[in-house]
Structures are given as structure tokens and as C-alpha cells.
Amino acid sequence: MASVDIHDVRKAYGSTQVVHGVNIGINDGEFVILVGPSGCGKSTLLRMIAGLENITGGEIRIGDRVVNDVPPKERDIAMVFQNYALYPHMTVSENMAFSMKLRGASKQEIEQRVSKAAGILGLGNLLDRYPRQLSGGQRQRVAMGRAIVRDPQVFLFDEPLSNLDAKLRVQMRTEIKELHQRLKTTTVYVTHDQIEAMTMADKIVVMHDGIVEQMGAPLELYDRPANLFVAGFIGSPAMNLMKGRIKDGRFESDKGGSFPIGAVPHGSEGRAVTYGIRPEHIHLAADGLKAEVVVVEPTGSETQVVAKVGGQELVCVFRERITAKPGETLGIAPDASLVHLFDGETGKRLG
Amino acid sequence: MTDMAGRMAAARRQTGFYDRLRVNKNWQGLWFMAPAAVILLLFLAYPLGKGVWLSFTDAKIGRSGEFIGLENYEWLGWPWWSDKDGVFWLSVFNTIVYTVVASAVKFAVGLYLALLLNEKIPFKALVRSVVLIPFVVPTVLSAIAFWWIYDSQFSIISWSLKNLGLIDQNINFLGDPNNARMSLIFANIWRGVPFIAITLLAGLQTVSPSLYEAATLDGATKWQIFRNITFPLLTPIIAVVMTFSVLFTFTDFQLVWALTRGGPVNATHLMATLSYQRAILAGNLGEGAAIATAMVPFLLLAIMVSWFGLQRRQWQQGGNDD
Numbered sequence A: 001m002a003s004v005d006i007h008d009v010r011k012a013y014g015s016t017q018v019v020h021g022v023n024i025g026i027n028d029g030e031f032v033i034l035v036g037p038s039g040c041g042k043s044t045l046l047r048m049i050a051g052l053e054n055i056t057g058g059e060i061r062i063g064d065r066v067v068n069d070v071p072p073k074e075r076d077i078a079m080v081f082q083n084y085a086l087y088p089h090m091t092v093s094e095n096m097a098f099s100m101k102l103r104g105a106s107k108q109e110i111e112q113r114v115s116k117a118a119g120i121l122g123l124g125n126l127l128d129r130y131p132r133q134l135s136g137g138q139r140q141r142v143a144m145g146r147a148i149v150r151d152p153q154v155f156l157f158d159e160p161l162s163n164l165d166a167k168l169r170v171q172m173r174t175e176i177k178e179l180h181q182r183l184k185t186t187t188v189y190v191t192h193d194q195i196e197a198m199t200m201a202d203k204i205v206v207m208h209d210g211i212v213e214q215m216g217a218p219l220e221l222y223d224r225p226a227n228l229f230v231a232g233f234i235g236s237p238a239m240n241l242m243k244g245r246i247k248d249g250r251f252e253s254d255k256g257g258s259f260p261i262g263a264v265p266h267g268s269e270g271r272a273v274t275y276g277i278r279p280e281h282i283h284l285a286a287d288g289l290k291a292e293v294v295v296v297e298p299t300g301s302e303t304q305v306v307a308k309v310g311g312q313e314l315v316c317v318f319r320e321r322i323t324a325k326p327g328e329t330l331g332i333a334p335d336a337s338l339v340h341l342f343d344g345e346t347g348k349r350l351g
Numbered sequence B: 001m002t003d004m005a006g007r008m009a010a011a012r013r014q015t016g017f018y019d020r021l022r023v024n025k026n027w028q029g030l031w032f033m034a035p036a037a038v039i040l041l042l043f044l045a046y047p048l049g050k051g052v053w054l055s056f057t058d059a060k061i062g063r064s065g066e067f068i069g070l071e072n073y074e075w076l077g078w079p080w081w082s083d084k085d086g087v088f089w090l091s092v093f094n095t096i097v098y099t100v101v102a103s104a105v106k107f108a109v110g111l112y113l114a115l116l117l118n119e120k121i122p123f124k125a126l127v128r129s130v131v132l133i134p135f136v137v138p139t140v141l142s143a144i145a146f147w148w149i150y151d152s153q154f155s156i157i158s159w160s161l162k163n164l165g166l167i168d169q170n171i172n173f174l175g176d177p178n179n180a181r182m183s184l185i186f187a188n189i190w191r192g193v194p195f196i197a198i199t200l201l202a203g204l205q206t207v208s209p210s211l212y213e214a215a216t217l218d219g220a221t222k223w224q225i226f227r228n229i230t231f232p233l234l235t236p237i238i239a240v241v242m243t244f245s246v247l248f249t250f251t252d253f254q255l256v257w258a259l260t261r262g263g264p265v266n267a268t269h270l271m272a273t274l275s276y277q278r279a280i281l282a283g284n285l286g287e288g289a290a291i292a293t294a295m296v297p298f299l300l301l302a303i304m305v306s307w308f309g310l311q312r313r314q315w316q317q318g319g320n321d322d
Helices: A042-050 A092-103 A107-121 A136-150 A166-183 A194-200 A218-223 A228-233 B002-014 B017-023 B025-054 B071-076 B087-118 B124-136 B139-149 B156-163 B177-205 B209-217 B222-250 B254-259 B271-281 B285-310
Strands: A004-013 A016-026 A031-035 A057-062 A077-080 A154-158 A186-191 A203-208 A211-216 A240-247 A250-253 A258-260 A272-277 A282-298 A303-309 A312-318 A329-334 A340-343
Touching: A004 A042, A016 A042, A016 A057, A016 A203, A016 A211, A031 A042, A031 A194, A042 A057, A042 A077, A042 A154, A042 A186, A077 A136, A077 B209, A092 A107, A092 A136, A107 A136, A107 A166, A136 A166, A166 A194, A186 A194, A194 A218, A203 A218, A203 A228, A211 A218, A211 A228, A228 A240, A228 A272, A228 A340, A240 A312, A250 A272, A258 A329, A282 A312, A303 A329, B017 B025, B025 B285, B071 B285, B087 B124, B087 B177, B087 B222, B087 B271, B087 B285, B124 B177, B139 B156, B139 B177, B139 B254, B177 B222, B177 B254, B209 B222, B222 B285, B254 B271, B271 B285
Parallel strands: A031 A186, A031 A203, A077 A154, A154 A186
Antiparallel strands: A004 A016, A004 A057, A203 A211, A240 A250, A240 A272, A250 A258, A272 A340, A282 A303, A282 A329, A303 A312
């Protein structure tokens, strides 16, 4: 196990720079998730840690060692690929044993480690199968087994769940998290799915266009997004964001409608801001804002309602069951203490 | 209850034989296969059958022959210990040497080129097209080019070596039995390499790059990656391409005929050229047909070898490829 330090790392393909000076500190044993939309540089960064891509600038350390010029096999890392990258002509046990066979480990040691990893992942009865004979979830587990057998300093996961169906994804999410709690190996995990990031990570790094937008514990990002991008990216359904101004201690939307603010920042009267409120922080209140129901989506445990306040559409999530039909009017009240305000120009968080 | 069963039976009867035939997939398949089957029967099966039949007759050009049993084969030297002719067995030997040596070298060079072209090299597209040139040129044209290259007086190789001071006399490329064999094999290799290289390159490109990355992370060296990942994944396509290569080389005719016509002293006669000489030039259709028929067991053997080698390996079976 080891810490990973990413210091001012840059990556350019020719004259196109895709990663612009990223700083991330990963503690020993931590589960860090790099999340962001596709093309944000998260996979590139992971591949630079693995040594599959050259580092254009900056420094990556694994433990105390700068690994910029260390070949991948000497970095003591193991990687799980999006398409699993299982060797199709080797059985499950041969797949897992391959790295040790190359290292010249004894037959006995190989057998012992493979069966231990297989035991952890419940692959015991599949050891003689070929990858083609396995289901998606089983292949995923074999790919993890191949990593576990190596007993590396750092695990790297590159969107490992995106080829699985929704149900299996939830299940594997739990399995990976449980595995990490058991092995306590430093893990860097790349995904574009913010739910995966929220549920699994000790620390989330939100990336966008080659820079780190915000870094922190999942709930920290949820409670205090540092800017508009993170506010819109973290949380599902996404936060309602509206442009407007602060007027008399309330927020006036450009499209019409006035909304309450908990604590108005000093000297911000008349200032252009973006107002953010999460769907789940809007409650039913008979004496609240008058909202016209547009769409009602019951999911059983909660009800998602798209409603119009003034000219502004809002997504709300209520614990209550809503019987209102489209066109009817509901009274709603945003929880003023949970409102987020962002600067109208820079998009940075206010307060 | 009986009423219902009766009505259903009536409904079943109404969908007639023709209706059922119309939606029958096998019937449809038969029609899709028919054109290809007709062509194969007409241009492959019939000539093959006719050839085998001719080999049991004493047919000459312009005269349909009588059935003479195995006499043609006996005349050629069957069984080999009572050989009278000698030329036939020489041609068998030549054909085998020609096929084995040329195929082995073509495979080695083709694989090397494929691996090279699969790497990031400058002017890749250009180099790829250059590699294909020998394949594109008509065989007879390249044979004529080689004819000049191997010419006893005007050979560019002899000329160059002489000017470099390495030899004092022209090399007798096509006049000496062993030189002639080597020269022919070289020309065949030159022609056959592109087919193998390009096919193997296509195979190489189906190997997912992430497998190489995974193997790199697993600590494999370049050679270990080739031995443990690339080569095993390539075996199915190697089996196919080498089967074709062996078949084409074994039945080669154009190149040899254009360069040496089987000479000197029959040293480069392949079974195909000998068959042509006996059947068409000498007019002994029956004897020529017997030589051609004698190629069939060898070709069958080659096909059998690849058939068993080709059988889908266990790792290719089962499951879907999602």
C-alpha cells in the first residue's frame, strides 16, 4: 500500500493540451474516485498513473518514488479495464496467474494466491472456464481477481462497471466497496457516473475540461459545491439552477418568480447570481410559492414533480405521494437554509 | 371440446402446402444456395470428375480414349519401387520441396512484416501499399521480370555483384538444377508474402489493444507479449492463411512455366507443370490427368491438417461476444 501524489500534472497530445496542471493527494488506503463528463481527462490521468501514457509535465509519486519514468510493470500497480481485457485464450485461473507466471513465482505460490483471490471473489467453481463462457459480472470479477492476485500498492479502475446492466452495476458497486474495506489497498477509480462516485468514494475528484473543479468527501461536494459545474454534476436529479438577481433579500429569477434565500451575503443587493436548490430540498407548503404542475413522475418511494413558478421550471422531489394532475397548482417552499448561491459571472460559490 | 378441435384442424388444413413452403427457411436457403451450387458443380465438380475419369483412359487430344484401368499410373511409376519413368517422382519431390520451403519462409517473412506494419512506423500507409505490390502485379508479368533478373547474360544481380567485385562470372540462375530451384522458390516467396502479411495484419488488428496494456501491466516483455498473447490469438487466422498458401503453392503453375518450363533436366518440374506438359503439349490426356489426380491426396492431406488445426479451439467456444 502506498500514497499517490499527483503534482501539477499536464498532458498534451501535440499542441492540444488535455490535462492542465492537476494536483491530487491520495492517502494510503484511500478510495478516490475521479469523476467527470467524457473527455474531461480523467481516464488520461489514470493511464498516466498506470504508466500507459507519458506524462507531459509535472510529477506523479507512488509512495516516495517519482514514477514519471518508471515502466508500468515496475510501478507495482494493477488495473481493471472497462472491457476487462481478459486474455480470451486463457482460463480464469490462467488469467489470474499470468502476472505471477511471468515473474517466475513457484507453482505452489501461484496456486495458493489464485485460490485465495478466487475465494474472496467467489470464483472458485469457475477457475477452469474461459472468459467467453462467463457472464458480464463474472468477467468483471475475474478482472478484479487478476488485480488482487498481484497484491499491488495501488488498484486502478477504469470505468469498470459501465459495461454491466443497471442491476448488476449496483451489486458490483457494493462488492467493490466491500473489497476495498477488506483489502484496504489504495484505489483510484474513474467513472462518469456521479452515483458511483457518491456511493463508493472516500474522496471524490470532480474533473472538467482537464482541470480539477473540486475535491472532497462525497457529502461535502453535495452540501457545498464550489461552483456551478459541481453543483450541476453531483446529485440526482440535478440541482435546479436559475439565473437572476438578489432583490430585497430574495432572489428574483430572470424568467419570473421570487424565491427565498437563507442568509444573503453582505453587499450583494442587486447582484447577478445563479440560484441553486436541490429537488429534494423543496417541500410542500400550502402557503408557499404557487407552482403549476407540469409532469408528475411517481417512483413509489418518492414523487418527482416538474412544476412552473412564474416562467421558471423547477424539478421537485417529495416524499409524499402527489395526486395533483398536470395544470393544477401546488404550494411549494424551497428550504431557504439549503439554498446555494453562485456568482453570476464566475460561477463560484458565494458564502 | 370436440367441436373446437375440429375447427382448429380445419384451420390447419387451410394453410396449404404452398403457404408452408413459402415461409420455410430451408426452402428459402435452398434458393439462395442454388446459383453458387450450380457454378461449383459445373466448373469444379464436373471437371474434377472428368479429370479423374480421364486418368483411367488412354485418351489423346482429338481421340476419346478407352478405359485402361490403372495403366497410366503404372506407367508413371506406381508403385514407386517398380518405377520406370522417374520424372514423375522427381516432380513430386520438387513440388514438396517447393511447397515446404516456400511456405515456411513466406510465413516467417509475412508474420514479421505484419508485426512491423502493426507498429507505429513513419509513412505507414505508403509502406502498406508498397508491401502489396507483388500481389497486385499479374503473375506472368512478375515472372517475366524475374526472367530478366535471372537471365544468364543480362541478370542485374550478376551485374551488380560483378561490379562490386564479389564474383567474376555470371551466376547461372536458371541453368543449374539447384540454382533454378532456389530461384523459383525465391520468386514464389516474393509473390506470396503480401497475401500472408496483409491477412495476418488484419488478424493482428482484431486483437484489442487493452490486452497488450493489461499484459504490460502484468509485467510482460515485448517478446513475452508476442509469445503469450499475440501468437495464440493469431493461431486461427494463421491456420486459415497457411492452408491457402500451401494449396496455392502446391498447385503453382504460371511462375514455373514462365521461368523454366520445368528445366533444366526436369529439375524444376512441379506436378502441375508436368501434367500440363504431358497432357497438352505431348497430347497424352490420360497420363496428364493421372498426374493431376495424383495431386489430390496431397491436397487432401493439407486440408485435413488444417481442418483439425482449425477446429474452433475451446477458448473460442460458448458464450456470446458482447
